[in-house]
Amino acid sequence: MNDIGGHISANLEIQSMRLGWCSMQNEKQTRNLCSNDFSITISLNIDPMSLSNQSNQNKGMAVTPPVRHALEIEVVKMICRLSYKDSRALKAIITGYIKNYVDVQKKLIIPIIVPPLPAKPIDIAKFLIQSEHTDLWILDDLQSNSIPLLRLSVANVRLEKAGERIKAAFHISMDYFNQRIFGWEPVIEEWRILRFLSNTKDLKQSIELVAESKSTLNINITEQLIQQSIQWNSKLPAILASFERDDFRNQCTRSSSDHLPYAMKNMTGCEVHFTTAVEDVLSARSEQRKSTTRWMTVGRGQEKNFEFPARLLLYSHLEREPPRQLIVRVSGWDEISPVNVDSCGTYFRVVKALRPELKNARLLIAVTMENDGKKVVTLKSSIDVTNHLPHPIAVQTEGAQGGELMSVEPNGVVSVPLEYAHCPLTAYPVGPLPVIEHAGLSWKDVKISGEVCNQTQRLKTRSDSNLNRYYWVCTAIRREYYPEHEFESLPGHSIHLVAPLSLQNLLPIDVEVKIQDNVFAIAASKSMLITSVDITKELSISVTTDRLTSLTPLTLNKASIGEGTLFTTKMVDAKGHLLDIYCHVRRGVAQALSVSLWVPYWIVNKSGLPLIIQQEAVKSESAGQMEEHEKAKDRHPLMFSFADENCPKACRVRVGNAYISEKGYRAMLSDKFTLTPGVQALKLRVEHKTKPTLYYNIGVEVRPGTGRYKDTQVVLLTSRFILQNQSSVAVSVCHYDLVEREKEHVHLAAQSSTTWNENYAARRMLCVRRADVKHWSCPFLIDRIGSFHVTMRDADETPRFIRVEIILTSAVFQITFTNADFYPPPIRIENMTDVPVLYQQECNTPARPHLRTICKSKSVVDYAWDDLYGKKMMVLQVFENRSKSYEIGVPGPAEPLVYENNSYIQLAHSFHLRSGSKTGGYTDEQELVLETMQKGKIMLNKQCRTEDNQLWKLCPDGCIENVGMNHRKRPDSRLVLDVLENAGGRLMMMERDKSRNKWQRWTWMPDGRLCLIDNPHLMMTSKQTEVTVVGPDELAPKGEDGVAVTQIWKVQRQRPGSGTLGVEFLHSGPTVVIRITDREFQTRAVSEPMIQSVKKLAILDVSITMRAGLGISVVNGLQEELIYAHFGGIVVSARKIDKTYQMTGSVDVIQIDNQLLSSDRWQVLYCQPDAGNYEDQMVDLPAGVPVTGRPALKLEMNCTSMKHYDSFDCFRLKVCDMSVQLDELLLWKVVQMAQSSDASSSVQQRALNLPPNTELERHDPLRTRRWYFGTLDLEMGHVGLSVVTVPKSGLPRDLRLLKQQFNMKLISFENASVSLPPFRQYHYFETSSFLLETLQKFYLAELQKETLSIIVTLDAFGNPLGLVTDLKDSFQGLFIEGDVQRFVAGLGYGLSNSVSKVASSMASGVGALTFDQDHELKRRHNMIRSHSSSSTPLTHLYSGVKGLGVGVLGGATAMFTNVASESRKSGIMKGMVWGVATGVVDTVTKPVQGVFDFVEGTASAMKELAMPATGVRRATAQFRVRTPRLCRNLYHLLPAYNPNLAHAQMELLRINGYSSREQLLDVETCLEHIDASNVDRVVRQYVLISTKQCYVCRQTNGENSIVIQRIAYKFLKSVVAKPPLENTFASIEVSLDMEDARLRQIHVWCSRMDVARRLADKMQRAKQLYDHNKRTLNDVAWAKSLGDSDQRPDHR
DSSP states (O other): OBOGGGOOBEEEEEEEEOOEEOOTTSTTTTOEEOBOOEEEEEEEEEOHHHHHHHHTSOTTOSOOOOOOEEEEEEEESEEEEEEHHHHHHHHHHHHHHHHHHHHHHHSOSSOOSSOOOOOOOOOEEEEEEEEEEEEEEEEEOTTSBOEEEEEEEEEEEEEEEETTEEEEEEEEEEEEEETTTTEEEEEEEEEEEEEEEEEEETTEEEEEEEEOTTOOEEEEEEHHHHHHHHHHHHHHHHHHHHHHSSOHHHHTSSOOBOOOEEEEEEOSSSOEEEESOHHHHHHHHHHTOOOOOOOEEEOTTOEEEEEOOOOOSOOOTTSOOOOOEEEEEETTBOOOOOEEOSSOEEEEEEEOBSSTTSOOEEEEEEEEEOTTSOEEEEEEESEEEEEESSSOEEEEETTOOSSOSEEEOTTOEEEOOGGGTTSOEEEEEOSSSOBSSOEEEOGGGOOSTTOEEEEEEEEEBSOOSSTTSEEEEEEEEEEOSOOTTSSTTSOOEEEEEEOSEEEEEOSSSOEEEEETTEEEEEOTTOEEEEOSSOTTSOEEEEEEOSSOEESSOEEEOGGGOOSOEEEEEEEEOTTOOEEEEEEEEEEOGGGOEEEEEEOSEEEEEESSSOEEEEETTOSSOOTTOOGGGGTSOOSSOEEEOOOOTTSOSOEEEEEOTTTOOSTTOEEOOOOOBOOOSEEEEEEEEEEOSSSOOEEEEEEEEEEEOOGGGTTOEEEEEEESEEEEEOSSSOEEEEEGGGTTOGGGOEEEOTTEEEEEOOOOSSOOEEEEEETTOSSOOOOEESSSOEEEEEEEEOTTOOEEEEEEEEEEETTEEEEEEEOSTTSOOSEEEEEOSSSOEEEEEOOSSOOOGGGOEEEOTTEEEEEOOSSTTSOOEEEEEOSTTOEEEEETTSOEEEEEEEOOOOEEEEEGGGGTOOTTSTTOOOGGGSSEEEEEOTTSBEEEEEOOTTOGGGOEEEOTTSOEEEHHHHHHSOTTOOEEEEEEGGGTTEEEEEEOOGGGHHHHOEEEOTTSOEEESSOTTOEEEEETTEEEEESOOSSSOBOTTSOBGGGOEEEEESSSSOSEEEEEEEEETTEEEEEEEEHHHHHHHHHSOOOOOOOOOOEEEEEEEESSOEEEEEEOTTSOEEEEEEEEEEEEEEEEETTEEEEEEEEEEEEEEEOOTTOSOOEEEEEOSOOSSHHHHHHHSOTTOOSOSSOSEEEEEEEEEOSSEEEEEEEEEEEOOEEEEEEHHHHHHHHHHHHHTTOOGGGSHHHHTSOOOOSOOOOOGGGSOEEEEEEEEEEEOEEEEEEEOOOGGGSOHHHHHHHTTSOOOOOOEEEEEEEOOOEEEEEEEEEHHHHHHHHHHHHHHHHHHTHHHHHTTBGGGTOHHHHHHHHHHHHHHHHTSOOHHHHHHHHHHHHHHHHHHHHHHHHHHHHTTOOOHHHHHHHHHHHHHHTSTTOOHHHHHHHHHHHHHHHHHHHHHHHHHHHHHHHHHHOHHHHHHHHHHHHHHHHHHHHHHHHHHHHHHHHHHHHHHHGGGSOOOOSOOSSOSSOOOOOOOTTSSOOOOOHHHHHHHHHHHHHTTSOSSOOEEEEEEEEEEEOSSOTTOEEEEEEEEESSEEEEEEEETTSOOEEEEEEETTTEEEEEEEOOOTTSOEEEEEEEEOTTSOEEEEEEEESSHHHHHHHHHHHHHHHHHHHHHHTBOOOOOGGGGGOOTTSOOEEO
16 A cells, blocks of 8 residues: 555555355354355556546646545456355345344444544545456355356456446356256357446436447257256256245255265165275285275165265366265175266176185166256166066065065056075966966066066966956066177167057047957046967957947957057947947057057037037937937037948937926927038027027037047037126116016026026127116127127116126137226226216117216216217217217317307496495495497396397407397398497497408407407496596596496306317327317417426346347257257347336347258248348447338337336337248257157146146136237238158157147248238237137148148148249240340259259158168168258269169068068068068168159259249248267266357268267367478368267368378277377377287377377277277167056055
8 A cells, every 4th residue: 555646556466365155153054155266356447437537637727626535346266156055144134134234323332522533535436347257156055055046157247337437348247057967068159248338317217237248148058957947947046935934044054065975876785895095905905915995885775875075166267176976885785986976877897706606697777866966876787677567576586495586566667676686586466366477577588788578477266266267467677778799698678568458449428348258348538458368379359338338349360560550440329329439459569459448439528408409410319328418418528429430421410308407399300510620600500489599609629639638629519608707796688689688687696607698699789787777778789809898887887897807718709708897998088178068978869868977067077988889989079069979999180169159348346346344335236247229239237148249259369249239130231339428438239340450359458358359448348337438547446456346347157168179189009089078278288388397217228239149949858959040130229217128229230040950941030131142231330220121020019017017118129031941840840859858747747647628717817917019010011931841761769759749730841931920909908818729720721821832832732822932933934035044944943943852752651661770771872862961963863863772672572681680670581471561661762762762863954954043932041050969078978059169060961971879979170281292281180079989180272181090999998198299290199909909009190289188188088989889788668658657556
């Protein structure tokens, strides 16, 4: 610290410090660290700006500005942590400190006697904070253990604060902690902020954020991130609730543990010892000494929680936490090599037996993660027994005389104890009937990985009954994917015991199934496992329900059933009506049979009426409908099918005949309707010969099933109209024609509902009346969706309201009545005048008297249209039937209301005289006014309200007319007040004469005198009853202003107001305000100056400029990047004023790419209207200005949040023309990701297994927030729509199983032009859900109109629309422009394009018949290369020739390859039979498919040749925004995007022929130099590090690289970095242990030693991963086809 020059400067440097907190009650136990050891430098210096200001002052000035300081803070390598417990501590500390500070300020302990002298303050003008890199960790310690969640990193921070101005520049990124792998993965990749400005002045704050022009805000969304977010979101309520509780000290009784939670579960059947001190054990081994490590013990079948040594969870982003490893020792075996338990997975180690009676064994270490983040390490043997039987099973060794080895419960999985893992096993069920025989489990015969041995075994029971004499069981023994030829004697199998027959009842009712002589009862939606049936023989199945029985038994033969076979059986009821029930039979695990029973339709009656359904043109009703169905509805769904194939596939329905008790009525069949998904309406009639026909309205909704019920459709028969009264008062409803009949009124109590049936076919209109209101409302339609106020008039004609919501829920119009108090009125009349105004809605017929209402003066009335469908015109009337009709929808002033309002001219002092007062005079001297006599003479007379001769009209030209004289005058004359100047100034009514303006024009003085305009010294004077015009009257008494009382006059109007009322319309949210004001008062208010106190509102302005835009990358759990969405050129301006938010934003370009490496067409969405020199324009523009005037997306909105709704005065969204392409493979991968991450409940497996929903949806309008839009404008340009389909064999097996659960069929087409009109609404006030539903229906209806446009672009038809367009362009070029080249090119392009599409569709169709999936995969890889962005005509031609060759070769070898493949899967005999069958098919299909591929390739080559000469290309992106990313690095984590890694990945795919069995892990450029022989040649040498080997590649001048060396990890022994020698580079020495026992050494040259070390470390890490993967069991869910594994089946 120093004070050189009289100014203080200081510098503080702290080389090491850390932050923490504790509870003073117990400091040691509650100590918590909140940061690492970091350094900080604080400098206080003189601000150079203040010194420069001093030097710039004039020398003559006596006062100089004060010296100001600058405070600089630099933080180095700071890492902070903030957990849930830290947050509570911080809250408690701050709250307590503030409380103590306030208390101390109130009560001073030491009294102040002498006030201290004011200290000279240090004026800090500027703060500067700098940091090279700072991290903030967010941890979750809700359950005592600290688990990292997020890591926020800021780098290159420079933050400067001067006054109210803040300026900053920094780089920001954020990672999340992948708990499954225990590592950090990026969420927000590094984003470089060029400028952040914040300036506050008065109440206005401005914020500007500008990102660097080349820096994109990249956000990564991974499957694991979604899962962890959902789990953390479920904890959030508990966390927020704990912040409200005041129990902080009880919760923080001990410090946060940085031990990550683990649990060890011992399933080996032996005692287990393990340790986490791996380094000590390994060092003891290497030093050949006894280890002193403490081992933990876990008993048989027990679980033990343990923790690794505590590590502070704070380390730099450049550092990597060492792995957590275990060493395990099972009693009787040697300890295993260290195993990494950070990542979830199943690992195995071969352990050496230490006792002679034991054998070497394979130990499995399974690491799983629970929902709370705890890792569970399970130790077990490598042979599992899974019980799919309905009874527990006992497993024992073969020939064992003792008891059972272990017991497996139904649906349980148990590992064989390690001690008996080598023994032959047998199993038997422990059921109600004991068995004599055991099932043999000969796992030693299955030796090839992936091989499955299936067997059906018969176990004899002790039962004497023939039905239960034998217990049948199917066994499947599968060898898992352990290394083959290594330790062949070791077990590595999974054994499945399965019931031979599984019956699944997908019917809505319980059934009895008879198989042979056994009868099984199965409840609805349940399954049953059957073990008493021999499936090797032919089965005869009969089905019986409470109303139906099988007509003939269904015969099944296991040998004839492939992957799935569909059977149909006829059912008959007591009346002989037929029903088709379908039976789907397939073979599952262990070749057991699974039988599912279903019907195509469930008829669910929710109407409250007994309904009878029958097929069209069939005389009798459908099966299953008995006599009771004629009386009342059935609560169970009715099974239905179109049993008569000769009749139309349509239905009719009627009311039950027994429902109408009155005789003579007969129910009629409705119109026919089809059972296609959607909503329909029916009107049912019950007719009588003499009496009126009864009508019933019902709705029909057909819902398609999903999942297990995808083949079943639910048909809901519902009431068409349901009335719900959710208001607080009772209401009455009635048809508008029956209001006068009281018996027709339907009364609805509050919070009740009823069904409504319309007896009229024309208009379905209702009237409603509240119980507290006298008059009924006008009628309104109940079959038109919307929400509105309904007006009804009270006894005093005051409008009363009720809110009506009409929504279409399924097939039901739900009419809901609610209180209107929570909704703004549609119309508000503000009468700000002194006269009452009569208002009513304009109508053509005379309005009913109670609909004409008066709005009193100075009052406000809420109003809604009485007639919702009448003229939207408001009639306003004031006095004397002077009315006008207004259209209130047009804002602004309208035509004024004018009424006659003449005046009395009063002698002022005569109205101040009162009879009986001291100053009072005679009665005839009081209340005197001017009056015109019969001849026109003017006299003073007592005021009489009925005398029109006393009424005067003040004209604009200054003249004064008498109303009475005007009534008696000639039509062409005008009588005005005149002065007889020759008769003593008397007043007389005379003809208007402009030459007498001097005597006929009058003006009022402010003091009340009435003077002539041209002779202001002459004024009207009263002399008793005479009136003259003379000068000032000096003799008369004077008033307050010194004016003679005989010359003071006053004007009194006949009626209140001025006679002219201004009418103005304006919008206040969803309310139209009719404001009525008096013109005179309004003018006077404007002319009078008024000082108003202006309320200053806080204003926040935000401006964001992101030239490089926003990028979103979606990565699934299989470590594949699915899509990358890029929104470029984002400019957003927002303002907040009080509660109003204003925002404008634009996006210049939108591009979404399919990033799958196996995709041949990568574009998903592209939208950029101006694709010119976009990059060049972007550089020169200032921040906040869009690059293009036509952005891809533009948004404008103005929103104010109200109490019960959100008000958008303006909402405009415009999207320009776009190109959309849907890829079926990408679609199913997205659905799979949503299913795996629990992101969407509708696609979850448990939801797909549920029965169809047969309940009606209920909508509650009170719980839905509403939106008001003054202007809603959604505009979308033309859409070029394409769909790319994938054949069934082209989908992976897991996606095929997923696709089977949905009723979705896509067809392939290209560039279907879809034109969608804009969606515009004005003054729109509805719920958010209603708006979204309206949008959905609007655009779906428009898409249906474009069906023809899609059909004419189908690939199967050769895209005829594209062909016609191309031909039109080519002929136009020939005849109009004379361009022959364009004609030839366009003709060639159109024809070749159509031929290629037809050929491609035919090839895909033929490929669906192929059984060889590897062949289809090769075809797809070939298509990817031919359809890439860099493809040429030669590439397409080569692809076609190659496709032909692959097809011919595949057909020639199909027989051999299929037989070999099937024999390996299913055994020798069965494999040969099935292989020959499939080989015959493939021998034909593969060559045919090859021919079509050749035709497509040739046509595509011609199309490429013709394309440059014609403009047939659509507005599509030429390239991906970026190359697909590398999704897994050397640590199994998602790395940040690196273009070098992405290009290296594509290079590896090119090298290995697009093989998916080898993935890139990393790349390292080891050498880059200029060729000495040719200076223009730049040679680059790099190493591709993959999962199997390393490729040393050489690249010259950016051309395709060549592989100069392959280093397989299989032979890799060591990698050593060598320092550079004289005149040489550094290198790595790779030692390879070859198969012929030779030791081979390879040198890879590197530019520097650090590069050599880095490359050596990466290769060693890749080798470790390779060895680790060899000892990792890849879980293949081959048993997924069992089905219903989530539900516990019934046992039989």
